[in-house]
Amino acid sequence: MLKLKSKSQDALLFYILRLISILVIGLLLLIIYILFKSALPSIVRNGLSFILKSDWNPVEEQFGALPFIFGTLVTSVIALVLATPISIFIALFMCEYLPKSISRIVSLLVEMVAAIPSIVFGLWGIFYLAPFVKETLAPLLKNYFGYLPFFQGPSFGIGILTASLILAIMIVPTISSISRSIFELIPQHQKEAAYAMGSTKYEMVKLAIITPSISGISSAVVLGLGRALGETMAVTMLIGNSPSITKSIFAPAATMASVMANEYTDANTPMHIASLCYIALLLFIITFLSNLIAKTIVKKLSKT
Amino acid sequence: MNYRTIRNIKNQFFMMTVIMSAVLVLLPLFLIIKFVFTQGMSSLNFSFFTEIPKPVGESGGGMKHAIFGTMYVVFLGALLAVPIGITCGVYLSEFRKSKLSKTLKLTIDLMSGIPSIVIGIFAYLVVVIPMKSFSALAGGVALSIIMLPIIIKTSEEILKLVPDHLREAGLALGLPRWKVILFIIVKGNLSNLLTGIILAISRASGETAPLLFTAFGNMYMSYEFNKPMATLPVQIYTYAISPFKDWQRQAWAGAFVLMILILSMNLFARYVFLKIKDKKGN
Amino acid sequence: MSSNSNDEKIILEAKALEAWFGDFQAVKGINVHYFEKTINAIIGPSGCGKSTYLRCLNRIHEEIEGTKVMGEVLLEGKNIYDKSIDVVDVRKRIGMVFQKPNPFPTLSILENVVIGLRLQGINKRSTLLEIAESCLKKAALWEEVKDKLHSQGTSLSGGQQQRLCIARALAINPPVLLMDEPTSALDPIATAKIEELMNEIKRDYTVIIVTHNMQQAARISDYTSFFVYGKMVEHGLSSDIFTNPKEKQTEDYISGRFG
Numbered sequence: 014m015l016k017l018k019s020k021s022q023d024a025l026l027f028y029i030l031r032l033i034s035i036l037v038i039g040l041l042l043l044i045i046y047i048l049f050k051s052a053l054p055s056i057v058r059n060g061l062s063f064i065l066k067s068d069w070n071p072v073e074e075q076f077g078a079l080p081f082i083f084g085t086l087v088t089s090v091i092a093l094v095l096a097t098p099i100s101i102f103i104a105l106f107m108c109e110y111l112p113k114s115i116s117r118i119v120s121l122l123v124e125m126v127a128a129i130p131s132i133v134f135g136l137w138g139i140f141y142l143a144p145f146v147k148e149t150l151a152p153l154l155k156n157y158f159g160y161l162p163f164f165q166g167p168s169f170g171i172g173i174l175t176a177s178l179i180l181a182i183m184i185v186p187t188i189s190s191i192s193r194s195i196f197e198l199i200p201q202h203q204k205e206a207a208y209a210m211g212s213t214k215y216e217m218v219k220l221a222i223i224t225p226s227i228s229g230i231s232s233a234v235v236l237g238l239g240r241a242l243g244e245t246m247a248v249t250m251l252i253g254n255s256p257s258i259t260k261s262i263f264a265p266a267a268t269m270a271s272v273m274a275n276e277y278t279d280a281n282t283p284m285h286i287a288s289l290c291y292i293a294l295l296l297f298i299i300t301f302l303s304n305l306i307a308k309t310i311v312k313k314l315s316k317t
Numbered sequence: 318m319n320y321r322t323i324r325n326i327k328n329q330f331f332m333m334t335v336i337m338s339a340v341l342v343l344l345p346l347f348l349i350i351k352f353v354f355t356q357g358m359s360s361l362n363f364s365f366f367t368e369i370p371k372p373v374g375e376s377g378g379g380m381k382h383a384i385f386g387t388m389y390v391v392f393l394g395a396l397l398a399v400p401i402g403i404t405c406g407v408y409l410s411e412f413r414k415s416k417l418s419k420t421l422k423l424t425i426d427l428m429s430g431i432p433s434i435v436i437g438i439f440a441y442l443v444v445v446i447p448m449k450s451f452s453a454l455a456g457g458v459a460l461s462i463i464m465l466p467i468i469i470k471t472s473e474e475i476l477k478l479v480p481d482h483l484r485e486a487g488l489a490l491g492l493p494r495w496k497v498i499l500f501i502i503v504k505g506n507l508s509n510l511l512t513g514i515i516l517a518i519s520r521a522s523g524e525t526a527p528l529l530f531t532a533f534g535n536m537y538m539s540y541e542f543n544k545p546m547a548t549l550p551v552q553i554y555t556y557a558i559s560p561f562k563d564w565q566r567q568a569w570a571g572a573f574v575l576m577i578l579i580l581s582m583n584l585f586a587r588y589v590f591l592k593i594k595d596k597k598g599n
Numbered sequence: 600m601s602s603n604s605n606d607e608k609i610i611l612e613a614k615a616l617e618a619w620f621g622d623f624q625a626v627k628g629i630n631v632h633y634f635e636k637t638i639n640a641i642i643g644p645s646g647c648g649k650s651t652y653l654r655c656l657n658r659i660h661e662e663i664e665g666t667k668v669m670g671e672v673l674l675e676g677k678n679i680y681d682k683s684i685d686v687v688d689v690r691k692r693i694g695m696v697f698q699k700p701n702p703f704p705t706l707s708i709l710e711n712v713v714i715g716l717r718l719q720g721i722n723k724r725s726t727l728l729e730i731a732e733s734c735l736k737k738a739a740l741w742e743e744v745k746d747k748l749h750s751q752g753t754s755l756s757g758g759q760q761q762r763l764c765i766a767r768a769l770a771i772n773p774p775v776l777l778m779d780e781p782t783s784a785l786d787p788i789a790t791a792k793i794e795e796l797m798n799e800i801k802r803d804y805t806v807i808i809v810t811h812n813m814q815q816a817a818r819i820s821d822y823t824s825f826f827v828y829g830k831m832v833e834h835g836l837s838s839d840i841f842t843n844p845k846e847k848q849t850e851d852y853i854s855g856r857f858g
Contacts, residue, residue, distance in 0.1 A: 018685045019493035019494075019685050019686060019687035020685070020686070022493050022495055023493055023494045023495050025495070026494075026495035026498065026499070027411075027412075027495075029404070030404055030405075030407060030408040030411070030412075031408065031417060033401055033404040033405060033408070034404075034405050034408045034409075034417055034418075034421045035417070036401070037401065037405055037421060037424060037425070037428075037465065037469070038420055038421060038424045040428075040462070040465075041424050041427060041428055043443075044431070044435075044436075044439050044462075047439055047442050047443060048435070048438070048439065048442075051442055098338070099338040099341055099342060100342075102334060102335045102337075102338035102339070103335075103338050103339050103342050105335055106335045106336065106338070106339045110332070110335060110336075117591075119339065119343075121584075121587065122343055122346060123342060123343075124587065125346060125580060125583070125584075126342070126345070126346050128519065128520075128523075128579060128580060128583040129346075129349060129523075129576065129579075129580075130522075130523025130524070130525070130550060130575060130576075130579060131523070131524075131525060131526070132523065132525045132550045132553050132554055132557075132572070132575075133349065133353060133523075133553075133572045133575065133576060134349070135554070135557065136353075136553060136557045136568060136569070136572050137348070137349045137352055137353065139557060139558075140352070140356075140565075141348070141352055182342075182345045185342050189342070213324050213325065213327070213328035214328055214331070214332070215324075215327055215328040215331040215332075216324070216328075218331070236430075239430050240430075242432070243430070243431070243432025243433070243434070243435070244432070245432065245433060245434040245525075245526035246525045246526055246550075246554065250554075250557065250558065270432055270434045270526070273434050273435075273438065274434055274526060274529055277438065277441070277529070277530050278529065278530050278533075289438075290438065290442075293434070293435045293438045296432055296434075296435060297431060297432070297435050300430050300431065300432055301427060301430065301431075303430075304426065304427055304430035305427070308423070308426060414664070480701075482697055482699060482701045483701055483703065483704075484662075485659055485662065485695075485697065485701075486697060486701045486703070486764070486767075487703075488659055488662060488690060489657060489659055489690055489694065489695035489697075489768070490690065490691075490694070490714070490715035490718075490767065490768070490771060491687050491688070491689075491690035491691030491692075491715065491719075491771055491773075492687065492690075492715065492718050492719075493687050496718050500714075500718055501703060501714070504705075505703055505704065505705040505706070506705070508705075
């Protein structure tokens with residue numbers, strides 16, 4: 014048997030490790046390539062105006078992605094607006110207001126929210142959140158803000174608002190756990206410096222914790238956005254899946270992810286399939302970019 | 318004096334807000350758990366685990382096929398993802414500063430951000446179309462892409478915690494580096510690496526979107542990797558959006574079983590990780 | 600060959616040995632030789648490069664990224680830095696015990712002792728057991744662990760763990776054993792035990808020990824080197840160094856006026 018010197022034996026192992034690592038990088042590139050290739054017929058036919066066209070009618074071979082982009086952005090933005098302050102507050106609660114042992118339990122509970130499968134959120138949403146929105150929340154909002162166009166029209170329970178609420182619940186763990194890890198990096202002496210000036214706790218939090226963490230918090234928010242954009246099942250079950258653009262947040266709509274989940278198995282014309290792949294590609298690019306942005310913010314942060 | 322009161326009121330108000338937000342986050346968790354448990358328990362019976370679905374209109378039946386299917390598909394996914402994932406974790410922990418490491422890290426960060434539905438479409442395009450059939454294998458491929466970044470990340474973190482002096486102790490015994498890596502570092506941490514795998518499995522077991530057009534679904538028991546296969550999440554989805562009360566009850570029972578499965582795996586893995594970190598921290 | 604300790608045969612020799620961390624030169628032009636079956640102490644103020652020097656003798660210094668070694672180390676006349684030499688064979692012949700006891704955490708006491716042999720392909724149980732027993736005896740640990748060979752190595756006390764590490768190093772039977780401040784993390788009683796066992800193993804092995812404890816060097820060593828800023832100021836019989844040093848710096852250090 015050939016006896017290799019130990020350096021060559023090591024080199025063999027490293028070669029294998031490197032090869033597998035390159036394969037994984039190759040997998041990501043393959044995903045991009047395959048999506049692009051399958052979307053190509055639709056890209057050729059519809060071009061970039063695909064993004065701006067608002068008609069989606071597979072039977073008449075009309076494909077415009079605007080309603081889905083609209084639905085995705087609106088639900089994600091509403092979810093972010095609701096989830097961001099709450100996530101930051103609960104992160105502060107865990108870092109500054111609770112003793113370490115209880116804080117650990119609370120953080121475990123918050124992480125449990127992240128562990129609940131999306132399908133269970135959807136199921137709960139259909140049977141409990143949607144009726145709650147229809148019977149309690151929507152009438153309440155109409156009562157107080159009914160003069161605004163966003164809060165007009167009937168609520169069937171299922172629609173933009175319900176989907177946004179479930180998304181907000183689902184992305185809180187993402188934002189809060191990252192915010193928390195950022196708050197924990199703040200050195201004790203800076204907090205003490207704030208207290209030494211006679212600050213109240215609120216002023217200390219504002220001065221010594223929130224202000225220096227702004228860019229970190231924004232990366233957490235962007236990561237939360239990435240999660241919201243791509244969330245499929247819960248939203249599919251709660252948004253009503255109608256490719257329309259409306260002012261009212263009670264109305265049903267559809268997202269990029271939900272249209273894929275709904276139509277992909279039934280799609281039987283090549284252009285329909287290619288257009289769905291086009292949407293998949295767009296969604297991939299959007300989430301890809303938002304993750305990349307979050308990464309760059311974090312990188313800059315760790316350099317300073 | 319007056320200014321001071323305003324500051325104090327602000328401070329108090331802020332604290333109330335913080336506490337309220339904690340309640341707001343934990344309330345849905347308790348509501349979901351409560352509903353899934355009460356609804357699920359009352360819909361659950363022995364035949365849920367031993368029978369396959371009955372035709373519409375007949376009451377009873379169960380999800381034996383979907384429970385088996387979930388295990389089957391997740392197992393296939395793990396079979397693909399575990400060896401590759403741990404290998405990459407070893408690479409990342411051994412070559413921390415190489416260019417390839419940085420690229421790989423960026424890759425898995427981006428990969429873990431890909432919407433699961435997009436992964437489903439990818440698996441459809443590369444497995445279902447060439448095989449001309451929905452299949453358990455396609456589901457396994459999709460889940461493996463979801464598990465991969467989790468396994469890589471956790472194994473890297475675990476192996477990085479191995480102190481350098483243990484590597485040196487191995488080298489000082491006259492062992493080549495590859496033996497130190499495989500037989501001392503990796504083998505010595507197998508049980509910890511297993512926790513990372515459990516975490517990945519718990520995540521994959523709950524995924525629905527990537528299975529919709531890969532494993533697809535099936536109303537009957539199937540043991541074949543190249544045929545459509547039912548899984549718990551997809552079965553729950555099918556039943557949840559159906560108009561039949563009986564099926565909806567089955568969906569709740571399925572959700573209950575799925576939650577127990579996933580939360581227990583997840584909590585177990587997290588508990589072990591906390592212990593590892595505590596130990597290394599001292 | 601007789602095992603007479605006065606048999607003055609050179610086993611290890613450093614020639615113009617230099618070592619770097621990046622741009623920082625930690626070891627500067629060391630020339631010294633060690634006789635077979637002696638205990639050789641290296642003393643000096645902290646940060647003087649004595650540990651780095653020791654780690655060059657079994658080529659473990661090069662495992663840290665960005666480091667460099669120049670010069671020669673001759674083991675029985677052969678340069679261990681020669682290109683034709685396999686580094687693994689060097690380390691099999693020059694064992695090492697570290698500052699902090701570092702038994703492999705998931706392995707039992709027995710497995711810790713024989714892991715080096717097992718990973719070299721020796722799997723015969725009776726052989727392994729025999730070697731484990733003799734090495735644990737040499738490391739003065741046998742009596743304390745013989746009834747719990749299968750409990751974890753990390754369940755032992757610090758001093759016992761360090762003796763386990765000594766047994767682990769002895770199991771591959773290296774003629775030379777390097778010890779990098781092996782007692783600095785231990786209490787006086789554990790330290791005394793290790794010093795005692797060093798006197799025993801001297802009959803079969805050459806020991807080179809780095810220590811920050813001058814009394815220890817004086818108690819146990821036959822020869823002592825004194826290092827300052829990466830240079831070897833003085834090397835000689837311990838009896839001479841501690842009673843009648845040639846260099847002013849050495850005298851200042853051992854009398855406590857420096858370092």
